[in-house]
Amino acid sequence: MQTRRFFLVSSLAMAVATPSRSQSVPTVHVEQAWARASAGQARTGAAYMTLVNHGQAADRLVKVTGTVADKVELHTHVMDGDVMRMRLIATIEVSPGEPSVLKPGGLHVMLIGLKAPLKAGESFALDLIFEKAGTIPVKVAIGAVGAREPAAHSHKGHGS
Numbered sequence: 001m002q003t004r005r006f007f008l009v010s011s012l013a014m015a016v017a018t019p020s021r022s023q024s025v026p027t028v029h030v031e032q033a034w035a036r037a038s039a040g041q042a043r044t045g046a047a048y049m050t051l052v053n054h055g056q057a058a059d060r061l062v063k064v065t066g067t068v069a070d071k072v073e074l075h076t077h078v079m080d081g082d083v084m085r086m087r088l089i090a091t092i093e094v095s096p097g098e099p100s101v102l103k104p105g106g107l108h109v110m111l112i113g114l115k116a117p118l119k120a121g122e123s124f125a126l127d128l129i130f131e132k133a134g135t136i137p138v139k140v141a142i143g144a145v146g147a148r149e150p151a152a153h154s155h156k157g158h159g160s
Contacts, residue, residue: 036146073110
């Protein structure tokens with residue numbers, strides 16, 4: 001009886017102490033997180049990156065937080081007649097095997113009310129919050145004013 005109890009308690013302890021694969025290995029990876037340096041005293045900025053889902057099911061980026069700005073929002077650009085306008089969006093879908101690219105003129109993370117100018121060569125932190133993958137901290141590298149792509153254009157991953 002004592003052996004059975006020991007085995008039961010040991011098995012239970014192992015099950016509680018061992019994290020599941022989904023907890024220890026994030027399914028969404030963030031690559032090439034970058035932003036442009038601020039032009040003058042601009043109070044807004046944007047962050048760009050590629051979101052890659054290595055899981056089997058779709059996920060959604062539902063929120064981004066950070067201390068670099070008063071507000072951090074998900075945005076996209078849409079054509080309104082002959083004018084391109086930014087629009088606030090609730091989520092960004094991240095499908096398995098189909099990278100979601102946040103880039104100038106498209107999907108992006110909007111930084112409203114910058115607390116300090118973004119300076120080329122520096123970086124700042126954001127937390128990306130996904131519906132399934134949870135929170136992924138990201139370091140955003142700041143490139144030159146007017147940059148169209150990350151300064152060090154490579155496919156090395158940033159964030160997790």
